[in-house]
Amino acid sequence: MDDAVGEFSEHLLNEANARNAALLHEVDHRVKNNLQLIASLLVLQSRREDDPAVREALATILGRVNAVAVVHRRLFQDNPLSFDVAAFLRDLVEDRGGGQVVLRIDAEDAAVPTASAAPLALAVNELLTNAVKHAFADGAGSIQVTLAKENGRLRIGIADDGVGLPVNHVDGFGLGIVRLLCRQLKAEFEMSSAYPGVHAVLTLPQSVQESAS
């Protein structure tokens, strides 16, 4: 009798687990597809716009959506609870490269908990977009992205060799986003003229990376 009960509960448990796995898979699939749909809508609208300012605004939003999309493409790939920051940065750098701006990356292996993935991706995306957009007077130059572990903290650097910060620099919307996201991540953010160019550094506290990798 006990055996029969045990077998029956095991059967129920297995069924529930299989259902949960299928459900998780379905949700993951839907999220990825819907992000794809949002990105495609932005590109489609952009193709129909003649006004360069509108096209640029749409391209900026598309960049943000793509940053979140890259996060979702990479989530659940290996460890379901950690997010491979180095692989993400390589993806992002490759996606932004190819124009007159040369992008280089030097990244140590490092991971953060998945909950930090999207805000971190968005913050790095803003800094990289800013550098590409504002650093170079004639549109050409180079940007170096670095990822290093330092005293148990995670340090992400974005350095360009462009014109530097303007004298009376005021944060735009993009940098506003970066500061908000850093508060959320409990990360430090510094940005300064580096003669040449601008050097932006994000430093993530130990608590964000310790549970990963």
Next chain:
Amino acid sequence: MSVTDPAAGLDVLIVEDEALLALELSFIVREAGCNDVGHAMDSQEALSLASTLHPDLALVDVHLSDGPTGVDVARAIVEECQAVALFMTANVKRLPEDFAGACGVIGKPYSDKAVRAALVYLAGCLHTGRASGLPPVGLQLAPAYAERWGLGAAPLAS
């Protein structure tokens, strides 16, 4: 067959049940210098278009409007229509080990830039029979094709 004539561009069939994604893909295909020859939303339509249009390349989503039929569609297009298939799916991990004879996969969500780069790269591979280098980020080659195009074992998808 435009595979032999690089200037003519690849003839590409789009097999995708999301109408907006298919529309956007048709733009990308043309921007990459390829020809957008047709669009199918289910497996039957895909196979009938593939056999009448003789595309060089078919972009195949795994989930079509008649269910998860994309894998069988790719296999049939490769075996019966001698076209090259490329998966575009959010389910990269669920593809069979042999990629159903397809040359590789682009994981969703993809960026328009990544798809353009992949198409240009694949057009080069198909024209010359060799890869010009490692595949661009976002494109993962099937082991058989990586070997055929001189990359040895398939490069690890990072």
